[in-house]
Amino acid sequence: MGRNYYVFSSGRIRRRENSILIEYQDRDGKQQKRFIPVENVDQIFFLGEVDLNSKFLDFAAKNNIVLHFFNYYGYYTGSFYPREKFLSGELLVRQVEHYLDNEKRLSLARKFVEGAIHNFKRNIEKRGFDIVSKISEYQERIKHVATIPELMSCEAHARKLYYSTWEDITDWPFEERSMQPPLNELNALISFGNSLTYSVVLKELYHTHLNPTVSYLHEPGTKRFSLALDISEIFKPIFVDRIIFKLINLGKIKRENHFLQESNGVFLNDEGRRIFVEEFENMLQQTVLHRKLKRKVKYQSFIRLEAYKIIKHLLGEDEYKPFKVWW
Incomplete structure (x- = not known):
């Protein structure tokens, strides 16, 4: 597995022989060049404006590099997803079958919500909040829902209870979840x-x-990879929420220093994004002893392991059990 690279500065990216060349201006306005060996790259996150051409995209595709693009405000705008190298007609048929069969679809969707609720409950249960028991009630209700909308409603109510603890945890105002645009600093971080x-x-x-x-769980639609949304629900409490608590409580992110107050919302500024990304990458590379494999596994590797469990479920080899954090 190669490395994740994050490009914050605006500039130009192109191929140079068997390397990736990034040309950009540093904070002092000086022109800089950076070479990255292509065999060392897994994915690149572009958090600044970059110029590139089809020759570079072809180079990235041949080397199975996924590119992610974010706009000026840190909004995700899209990914360059190379032509799929792993194809399985049988698995695709099974995926569609499980979507078309209401019972099979609901069973999988329920597992995603089950994992998500467990993981965000895990984030607060050691802090002594009485509200944990109320969240557990919704965790129990999802076992009995009959439709996807009912399931998503249970998840939404449980999450709202979870978010109600954030002001106590962070001592920052939250009020409620707002996304497009985020209306305060906590929402911008989320x-x-x-x-x-x-x-x-x-x-x-x-x-x-x-x-x-x-x-x-999420309805398949155009212009989005909705299975990634499903699986993300399980990992956001670990990869995002825990980082937010840590950065705020250690004073690494400050409301007065690391946000942009715009007419259309509140957003992390460049320095704020750098701080968050550094902590995010550190977390992805951390390891923990896997209970079943009996070896240390990177946090990021748990995502692919989750995908493999879903594949086994679809093929009828093993029932899918969602990832539930134990630490």
């Missing part, structure tokens, strides 16, 4: 972190035989 997580999940799916457009 939106940016969720976009990064979605991007990483999408890249991990690219390295499996799963089709990322066939999903179960």
Whole structure:
């Protein structure tokens, strides 16, 4: 597995022999060049405006490099997803069958919500919040829902209870979840972190035989890889929420220093994004002893392992059990 690279500065990116050349201006306005050996690259996140051409995209595709693009405000705008190298007609048929069969679809969708609720409940249960028991009630209700909308309603109510603890955890105002645009600093952090997580999940799916457009919790649609949205629900409490708590409580992110107050919302500024990305990447590379494999596994690797479990479920080899954090 290669490295993740994050490009914050605006500039130009192109191929130079068997390397990636990034030309940009540093903070002092000086022109800089950076070479990255292509065999060392897994995915690149562009958080600044970049110029590139079809020759570079062809080079990236041949080397199975996924590119993710974000706009000036840190909004995820899209990914360059090379032509799929892992194709399985049988698995695609099984994916579609599980979507078309209401019972099978609901079973998988329920697992995604089950994992998500467990993981965000895990984030607060050691803090002594009484509200954990109320969240557990919704966790129990999802076992009995009959439709996807009912399931999503349970998840939404449980998440709202979860978010109600954030002001106590961070001592920052939150009020409620707002996305397009985020209306305060906590919402800006959540939106940016969720976009990064979605991007990483999408890249991990690219390295499996799963089709990322066939999903179960989120309705499949055009212009999005909705299976990545499904799986992201499980990992956002770990990859995003825990980072937010850490950065705020350690004073690394400050409301007065790291945000842009715009007429259309609140967004992380460049320095804020750098701080978040550094912590995000550090977390992805951390390892924990896997209970079943009996070896240390990177946080990022849990995503692909999750995809493999879904594949086994679709093929009828093993029932899917969602990832539930135990630490």
